Amino acid sequence: MRVALTSWLAGRRLEVVGGLLVLGGYGLLFSGLYSSWGAHLLTLPGLALLGWSLGLGGAALLGLLNVPLQVVLPNLDQAAWDAGLYRAVYLLAGAGLLTSLAGGLARHYYDRRLMDEGATDPEPRPDRNTELTLFSRMHDGLAQDLEPLALVQAVVNTLHEYPRFASVGVYQSEGPALRLVYAQGRQTLPTYLDADHEIVLRAAHKAEMVVTRSPGRSQALLLGERGWVALPLVVRGRVEGVLVALGLGEVHPRDVRFLEGVAGQLSLALDRAQAYEALREQEALYRTLLETLPDGVALLDGSTLLYLNPAGLRGLGYTRLEEVVGKPLAHFVHPDHLPRVAERIQRILAGQGDQLEEIRLIAGDGRALEVEALGALVQFEGHKRVMISIRDIAERKRQQARIEYLAYHDPLTDLPNRRKLWAEAERIFVPDRRKRGTPALIYLDLDNFKVVNDTLGHSAGDELLRQLARRIREVLRQDDLLVRMGGDEFAVLLPSADRDSALAAAQRIRKVFEQPFALGDQLIYAQPSMGLALYPEHGETLDALARAADVAMYQAKQARMGIAIYDPSQDMNSLERLETIQELRRAIQEGRFLIQYQPILDIQSRTVSKWEALVRWEHPTRGLLHPGEFVPLAEEAGLVGELDLAVLKQAVQHQKHLGGELAINFSAFTLAHPHWVREVVRALVEENLQPGFLWLEITESALLPERQKWLGGLVALRGLGIQVALDDFGMGYSSLAHLKQVPVDLIKIDRSFVEGIGRDPISEEILRAVLQLARAFGLRTLAEGVENEGQLDWLTRHGCHYAQGYHIGPPMSLQEATGMRRLA
Template sequence: MDADQARSSGEHSAGGGDCPGDGCQAGRLLQRIVDAIPAPVFFKDAECRYIGCNEAFARGILGRAPEEVAGKGVYDLAPPHLAAVYEEADRALLASGGVQVYETRVRFTDGSERDISFHKAVFPDDAGAPGGIVGVMLDITERRRHERQLEEREAMFRSVFEASEDAILILDDDTFADCNPATLHILRQPDRDHILGRRPCDISPEFQPDGQRSCDKAAEMVRIAYERHFHRFEWTHLRADGEPFPCEVTLTTMAFRGRSALYVVWNDITERRQRERRIEELAHYDPLTGLPNRRLLHARGSALLARADDRGEPVGVMYMDLNRFKDINDTQGHEHGDALLQQVAGRLREVLPERCLLARLGGDEFAVLIPGADEAILETEARRVLECFERPFRHGSFSAELGASIGLVHYPEHGASLPELLKNADIAMYEAKLGGLGYCVFRRAQANHVQERVALERALREAIAAQDIELHYQPRVDVRDGRITGLEALARWYRPDRGWVSPAEFVPLAEQTGLVHALDRLVLNTACVQARDWRSRGLNPRVGVNISALTLQQDDFVATVLAALAACGLPGDALEVEVTESAAMHDAEANTVKLTELKGHGVRVAIDDFGTGYSSLSYLKRLPVDCLKVDQSFVRDIPGDPMDLGLVETIIALAASMGLTTVAEGVETPEQLDAVRRLGCGDLQGFLAAAPASADDLEAVLRRGYIELHRSR
């Protein structure tokens, strides 16, 4: 309604006629009361003429004095076509009685437009007949504005709710009150009626994977969500056809229908779980034979030894190497060699007891753990294995005769741990191979190398104490342009009496003897000092330091790292700690707390040798990780090995889905560079870019800032 309409309508009047003689005082009081009302008020008689109004109506709506309105009809204040409409409405109200309420937009005399709610009612005369109409105009502009804002927010919420690819539901009073189309899709339900009014446990299996009843666990998850206002967890639901599927559930409190409810989001993680299972399968099983690999052997074997300890039982261990296999593989090709290995695995499965643990360690080496086997049983099983090699192996038209050399040990006499048992079995296997014995039981006399180990341990202890361990640094570069993105500090040990000692020799020795704590501290402090020196000369490479599982378990681990940074005046982001997947998962909860604290100080966290661990990858997302370093054992044979290529691609895809960067370790050829670049890997580390070098030798490269990468042609 515009200004002219408002000013001329029969809904507005001026007030104030003469009041009756005896009622003047009461009339003036009533007029003052009405004028005090901030909302416009007007009165009409039974002929629809204005008989009074307040100041707010006369001056605010019509721009007149109240006395100018009294006695006027709607035709005096409104155009004829509007006056007829208003008079008809008024007479209808007078005829029907009761109340008339409606809303419209009115332009005031100051030019503003407001949303107005009209409330009109019939009042009786002295005889009880309709005496006229009283009307009040309530300004509802702010209310309407809030309503419109609410409607817009609700429309936006509904738009997001309906369009989301994630399933979204509203959980009200323990049952679903609403859901979006994605929910129907994920559950394969035809309509909302199959979901609304049901509880979460009604569309879940009876038990969750952790063994808890779904109804009990759902109630607990809801309770936590209301307490914390937010809760995220993994859950297994059921589709309409009964198929279970895993999803990540996020619960957030919200206002719904005047009370607190839960905004529920389901993210179907079926594909992620499949990728994780595929990675675990590739990481823990030999893809050629389907047998457990070395990593899984160590995991299961250690548990097997622990059970044997509890029961007081022996465990027999075989370490087997195939005779003449290398010659056949080299002369006949890998196709025949792979076929022979598959047949060997099949025969071993047939002749060995079901209770045994059979694994392929790599190449033509196999290991067997037999619970309850003493030396006599172990020798009997070894003879059965050798007998299965008496028949020729055939692949197509090719036929070959293979033999085997087997080293035998038994727990606990020949070793207190699986690595020690395998090491001694390996010694016995070489004795069998050298002597053509078929199999050989380990004897301590075969272990002369133990003396060498003791001497090496003593020398390593002295080298650490004298800080004779040097650091070399290997650049990490961007696969696209060779830009240096960081350095990895690597421990190097030079002995005047024998030259450089391989890290593969002294690092495991440090871990076995407990020297690794001192070694890690020395490497950390030396790397921080070098980083400070570089920064003083305008160079700012981030330095990565390897942290052993034993050091990570120390209570003072975080304090040690922060102290090293503080001593050199370095910010946290100058350092990256690298821990292996197995080390991080050893005590996942405690390590998560420690690594999270380091990240809070800016220190980056990388998982080194990723893919070689044996823990569930579903825990990875709980760790405060920035980077995954793909183990070089998976990079070595790409792009030629499709299994390794698939594993690397899966790891890179998993990292990308979690917002993590990736580093391909051990890249040595242009073909490997092209492969990891094509798979979307971020950085690489390896001899193709640069070999580890001393800080002095690296300075020129660091100043240049990049390394030329040579692609394959």
């Protein structure tokens, strides 16, 4: 109490002495001055000074004491109390009270302001210039670095020079506690603060400032009795650390305000550092992506190349970026494609979208490169730029060309195959009769070819077929098409020929057999049987001519005449075929068919997930007939559409017993049925079968130009969820163009390629190419004719999705299939 009073008197000595001197002088002079009212006002300055020095409470007491003082003074002087004196006393008493209160109130506000500014500190304090200097140095340090630790060190080292701080440190969250990152000072700060410490609970978890100003109130955190401040470092709404300052003694408000400014600056700097780090990481990520992408990426300003990634440099035959940067667009784009490319870039710069397109570029060595390019508008350094992704498609085109060639050619003889024959027929047998020629077809096979294979081996038989192909090709005209149909069967399509010229062509072919074939050490003579069919006499379609030529070849073989022209009167099967067609029509109407189901294996999961419905005809006299024995008749008679729909209805009824997905074959004739889409939907609705459980397998004959008549219906069904498979891919009519135009989900690879696995490298090459092609088109694959575990393993390694064949399971009745599903 004594110390406090002494401090108070030392701070206000002048005001008190001054006020007392004024009042004492007034009392001494009162006797000579009481008659002058104006002189009475001399008491007011003294009251104001005393009110200022005493504060608001003392001023109020002083004002009240002034009233009796003004009464006592006239009595001491024995003044006469008249009206004027009364007025003077009243005036001085009221004015004195107001004056002392005004002085006390002014002192009250003045003291509060000084307290806020720390002016009441009796100890030495750093001046404002010191604070500004340290703050400026710290600000400069924060602006020069973007590493979080360096920022913390700069702040702590600067604050350490503040004369009222003993130690300064920054803590970082580590689990529920805080760990010291960096500290400086005379007082050692603890390395860890436990989770229950006040700084952790309030500053780290609640983002509150914690201040202990007076000595004796700090926790065991700090040695000695010192005040301290803990300020959270909030970055993007999250406490990233805590700034702790330990004072030399009491912590004052001005110290706290200074630290708040420092913490704010450090938080902003850490925020900037985090943003920079994120930006640097993104830049590193994008740069890594650009530099490791297998496709080229180019950046242009419209006409000039600004950047090309390493893949693009390699693709164009350059080694350094400096070789291409700044070069005009015409330096890289083929002249034939330059106008279109320049127009695309201008459209992109105008904000229009771009589409993937094939273009031709020029490599550094002058080579022409086939690429796919796609552009996009980007902002780079404040300007609009065009970024173009470039993919080299030369290898893909080579693979496609190879696949096209393998798909249309026989790998053994290098002759066109059956598919090529039917593709050529699309060109020759046009609907417009006026544009048709008069084609002829020759079928040929070797007599007793099996004897050659059995006696000399299959390699000798293969060599015989290769030599035969070369000989026949040499005697045909340039426009004549020689194809290998399979085995020892060949066909020759003459685009325009009458009876005589067709017979002359057959005679030229026959002459090539007059010379023996050298098969190793053996000289072998071979004899052919040939059948001729003429347009339009023997048929107006390739199917009709093929049948007629086949019958004629059989006639030539039976009669041992070498060459035969089709003679309808000699076709002994015509009447029998007509009767069979009538029986088939009744069987379709009465539903007298047996449906067997062959399991389809999901190779990845090794489970049976699908079943293919295969129709069989229980003929009353001929027994159980397979599709090859009656489906061609149904197609010829126009009954196959009704047959397929009948099979569909019955198979959909069985699906609830089978489980899994159901695959049903649909021919081109079925797709031409006027109500086929409606019938498919009706079958699903009647049996409450989800569309996703149904697969429609389209035979290759469906890919003829007539597809435009049914393609819309197939797209509509596919939109409902029904899936589409292309059957026997690799044989018949399939082509890459069809895969783009027809909505297909799966391709079934013909068994003739599968059976070559492990013994025919060419078949394996074709299989690999087909599987790669399917992946390129996003299609699933199913291999037919899997007969052993070795074939299944090969298909598994090369990414085939499904397998079907006797190794998986033969076609079986509904009861057997249901039992197999239960066992599985």
